[in-house]
Amino acid sequence: MLKVLIVDDHAVSRTDLKTMLDWENCGFYISGEAYNGIHAIQLMEEDVPDIVITDINMPGMNGLGLIKQLESEYPQVRIVVLSAYDDFDYVRQSMKRGAMDYVLKHKLNASVLLDILKAAESSILAYRNERDKQNEMYHELMISKDRSRQELISKLLEGSLSGREEILNEINALDITMDSENLIVTAVEIDDFWLIEERFSIKEVDVFIQTFLDISKEILIDWEKSVVIHTSRGKFAMIFSLGHNHSRMYIHNQLYTFLNRIRSEIKKYLNITASFGVSKVCNEIKLLHQAYSEAVSILKDKFHKGKNGIFIDSTTSKHEEGFFCLDIKDEKAIYAALKNQDFETVKILIDAVFNKISSMRLSSKSTQIICAELINIVNKTSKDAGIEMSMLYTAGDIPYNLMQKYEVLLDIKAWILNLYLKLIEILNRMKYRDSLSSITHKAMEYIQNNYKYDVSLQDVAEFAGVSSSYISRVFKEECQMGITEYLNHVRVEHAKQYMEYGELKLKEIVNHVGFNNYNYFFKVFKEMTGMTPLEYEQTCRK
Structure with missing residues (x-):
């Protein structure tokens, strides 16, 4: 609805105008009343109306003074002049100054007023359409000019x-x-x-x-x-x-x-x-x-x-001073330490490789070639141990492609060390499982294959072919933890893996690994890792 401001020094005249129409049903509403031009300008500083209906003869600033100021400061406002005087000079001056219509008070009625307001409405809509067209043209011109600027700067840089x-x-x-x-x-x-x-x-x-x-x-x-x-x-x-x-x-x-x-x-x-x-x-x-x-x-x-x-200043004029491949002796040492699940030795050997990369100032491409050799050692060890690649890498990830995304040497090194640590943990679990009974093995197998879904003790027992009470007792004796705790452990490990690769949002991960409640996931994750899921996710981004 369009806003209308009534300006008249007589309260009776303002009341007559307010009661002459059912304003809101006609598409308008009275946003304010003023007793002279000065008062009207003060009100408009707070809320600008669309239409001003003003008397001519008022103390202080009269209607002509108000029209002059509105034409200068608020050209979008439509002005209708009312007067008790049938004076041609007033008509001429008010129309010249910007009023769109002039009506004598004694001739004003609901029908005349509504016609005037509708005419003002049409004028306002026409003004707005024209303004919007000009703004759109200006916006398109600015976009085109900005694009031309970017093209020129790009050519200069090329x-x-x-x-x-x-x-x-x-x-x-x-x-x-x-x-x-x-x-x-x-x-x-x-x-x-x-x-x-x-x-x-x-x-x-x-x-x-x-x-x-x-x-x-x-x-x-x-x-x-x-x-x-x-x-x-x-x-x-x-x-x-x-x-x-x-x-x-x-x-x-x-x-x-x-x-x-x-x-x-x-x-x-x-x-x-x-x-x-x-x-x-x-x-x-x-x-x-x-x-x-x-x-x-x-x-x-x-x-x-x-x-x-x-x-600001490059530390070296060249970013690649040389190139090297892993020595056969180094490869064998890393492979042996990996098979023996000796992470400390693995870390010392990989530290030495990355120190050499850093001292020689090798480029990222040369570094990736060396890291590909380190990945090959992991893959060979996994194959020898009968470990599925899916246990090391998230579905759809090619390790060589994933490695290329990292932008700094420290991130690549952290990723490689994490990969080696993950393999050692899997090898340790396999070694540990060799001492477990077939019933516990079956329970672990079922949980590993079904952790994404709702898993009950009865489901695990049926798969193992024993009673719920028996498998619960045996599993706890051999693993030093209950089946529910083991299930949560598996789910949290998979959640960590998803966080590391950044494929899914946290809330998606929660459902993806079998937790139905985020708060419960939050509690379990913090108990097992010592940090919240958000804190862990942040460490993966560093």
């Missing part, structure tokens, strides 16, 4: 534009706030962006990227001239104009302050981290692509230094 005059002309035409010299490029990437892509829909990921851009742009407003664009899959480029020459230390301190603010805000609002690689100063805009390549190269330091970093 090096596909070389003519200085051409570049400057396009920058000026698109109103890009960037100088032609003394520039620094920063390459940015969201850490573990693959996890975001796996957990969210394409539309949600787009919103995520836009939010990152919005946060960055908001902070970079304080830098006199800067540009930020999204280049690809969670990767961004920022260009900073330095203006007058400053010392290298001053520039880096200023830049670090701004980038650190971005790090802080994205952690606060998006709960993510990002890494930044910063180029040296570029003295010529047509060479911007070289600075960008340098920034991307410096960002590769993340692999060895870790996530959530600002890398």
Whole structure:
């Protein structure tokens, strides 16, 4: 409904207007009453009406003064003038100042008033439609211009534009706030962006990227001239104009302050981290692509230094100083320690491998080749022991592909060690099971195959072919835990596995592993692991 403000110094006249129509049934409602123009303006500062019905002769600010101010400050408001005077000069002045209609009070009735209001309504709707069209055109123009800006910046970073005059002309035409010299490029990437892509829909990921851009742009407003664009899959480029020459230390301190603010805000609002690689100063805009390549190269330091970093100077001019494969002697030592379930020795040997990778500054690709050899040792040991691969890897995961998703050396090492530890735990369980009776073996087999469903003591007993009381006693004697406790243990282990690979949301995992109640799952998980499911999930993301 359209809002109507009545302005008249006579209370009786205002009452006559209020009672003349069934306002709400006609599609309008009275939002306020004012006794002169000044009072009307005060009310409109709190709530702007769509239509103002005003008297002409009032103390203080009269109707003509009100119309003049409304035309200046509220051009969208439609004005209807009422007067007790049949005065052509008033009619002429009020219509000239912006009133859409003029009615004498003694000629006003419900029918005339409704016709005037409907005419005002049509005028308002026409105004709004035109305004919406203009806003839409402006929005489309801004989107098109922004797209053109991004395309130009992308071409500059690719090096596909070389003519200085051409570049400057396009920058000026698109109103890009960037100088032609003394520039620094920063390459940015969201850490573990693959996890975001796996957990969210394409539309949600787009919103995520836009939010990152919005946060960055908001902070970079304080830098006199800067540009930020999204280049690809969670990767961004920022260009900073330095203006007058400053010392290298001053520039880096200023830049670090701004980038650190971005790090802080994205952690606060998006709960993510990002890494930044910063180029040296570029003295010529047509060479911007070289600075960008340098920034991307410096960002590769993340692999060895870790996530959530600002890398201004590369620690080495090359990211790969050499290459090595696992020595036959090392392979045999790792294999032997693994078969003997000696995790301490396994850890020492794998630490040595990763220390060598770090000292030689090997690239991620070279590291993956070495890790593939470490995975092969796990697979060979599993095969020799008759262990199904599904016990080590979640369904659908290829270990070599999974390993390639990790962005830093520490994460790859943690994943490899976790894989070895998991295999040793399985080997230990197998060794332990060799001493168990066939009845307990059958109980464990049934639970392993059916943990996703409702499992009762009677179900396990029937599968083993004995009574419930007998299997309960035997199982507890041999395993030092009851069947329900063992079932919960199996479910929690599978839940941990799903959390590690990040395939499902926590609530989905709860149902997927056979728990029907989240609170019960929460309680059991904390009792068995010493931490809550959310805390454990966080450790998997570090």
